[in-house]
Amino acid sequence: MSRPPNHRLVPTKVAALAMGVSEATIRKWVSRGKLTRYGPPNSRSQFDIEELTALSVQRRP
Secondary structure: OOOOOHHHEEEHHHHHHHHOOOHHHHHHHHHOOOOOOEOOOOOOOEEEHHHHHHHHHHHOO
């Protein structure tokens, strides 16, 4: 998957706030393959806001 444009990327804290979950949950989703992490190893993680939106829609009851 190619990297989304920078204006669509948000840090872990913002991703967690947007999803209404903890930062630990965001990291678990990455390890389970539910969410894509962007950024080089050993740097701050970033997440695509459009991917977060799609995941949010899937999580709705």
